[in-house]
Amino acid sequence: MTNPVLAGLGLVKKYGSTVALDGVDVSVGARDSLAIMGPSGSGKSTLLHSLAGIVRPDSGTVLLRGEAIDKLSEERLSALRRKRFGFVFQFGQLLPELPAEENVALPLMLEGVPRRQAVERARRWFAPLGLDGLEHRRPGQLSGGQAQRVAIARALAVEPDVVFADEPTGALDQTTSTEVVRLLTSVTREQGAALVMVTHDADVAAHCDRVLQVRDGRISNYTQFTVA
Numbered sequence: 001m002t003n004p005v006l007a008g009l010g011l012v013k014k015y016g017s018t019v020a021l022d023g024v025d026v027s028v029g030a031r032d033s034l035a036i037m038g039p040s041g042s043g044k045s046t047l048l049h050s051l052a053g054i055v056r057p058d059s060g061t062v063l064l065r066g067e068a069i070d071k072l073s074e075e076r077l078s079a080l081r082r083k084r085f086g087f088v089f090q091f092g093q094l095l096p097e098l099p100a101e102e103n104v105a106l107p108l109m110l111e112g113v114p115r116r117q118a119v120e121r122a123r124r125w126f127a128p129l130g131l132d133g134l135e136h137r138r139p140g141q142l143s144g145g146q147a148q149r150v151a152i153a154r155a156l157a158v159e160p161d162v163v164f165a166d167e168p169t170g171a172l173d174q175t176t177s178t179e180v181v182r183l184l185t186s187v188t189r190e191q192g193a194a195l196v197m198v199t200h201d202a203d204v205a206a207h208c209d210r211v212l213q214v215r216d217g218r219i220s221n222y223t224q225f226t227v228a
């Protein structure tokens with residue numbers, strides 16, 4: 001791939017005698033989406049967390065637009081995560097006491113954007129994600145699919161280079177799951193960001209441009225879909 005946005009090169013991560021990653025090379029470009037699949041314990045989360053700068057690899061490196069992020073201080077790395085990465089988890093992890101629009105605005109406020117401006121910017125994501133009219137609802141008043149779409153809006157609000165999604169549809173039924181992954185892949189692409197997603201669901205993975213299979217900390221298979 002020419003000029004990947006994010007690349008992991010020769011990633012190795014051990015926990016005691018467990019080799020969670022055993023020399024993985026992976027890269028994603030802008031507007032590119034990559035699904036990571038594999039059996040339980042194969043190293044999917046460790047790979048996602050290493051690429052996202054949450055876990056530091058024992059060897060190998062992670063390059064974000066050519067910059068080795070695994071060598072940054074903890075402080076600079078967490079600032080970089082907030083600004084340049086967006087995260088979507090299995091259970092939205094929205095703050096229950098805040099209305100949807102403030103949940104989406106939160107990462108912007110953490111970056112120092114004044115509340116009013118942050119909420120205004122946050123609201124722009126509601127229509128593209130089919131959330132019009134739900135701005136003032138609290139997470140408890142949203143369906144599972146709506147809550148995940150709010151979580152996607154929150155991940156995109158900072159206009160990140162990369163969105164990381166860890167089982168984003170794991171708690172949803174099949175129909176809702178399809179709807180959520182369609183929006184996740186299309187809006188991330190429109191935004192010009194890369195998407196890295198861990199999923200157990202082959203139907204969900206098939207919405208990505210490429211699917212990578214991990215087994216025992218290594219890439220065992222790699223599928224490239226032809227994208228129109």
Ligand SMILES: Nc1ncnc2c1ncn2[C@@H]1O[C@H](COP(=O)(O)OP(=O)(O)OP(=O)(O)O)[C@@H](O)[C@H]1O
Nearest residue numbers: 015018019020038039040041042043044045046047
């Ligand atoms: N913090 C940790 N401490 C010790 N061992 C760990 C830690 N994190 C992961 N491991 C081990 O590393 C290996 C890979 O774990 P990882 O969570 O990356 O797998 P996974 O494919 O994401 O699994 P699952 O699908 O069950 O979430 C496993 O053997 C796991 O037990």
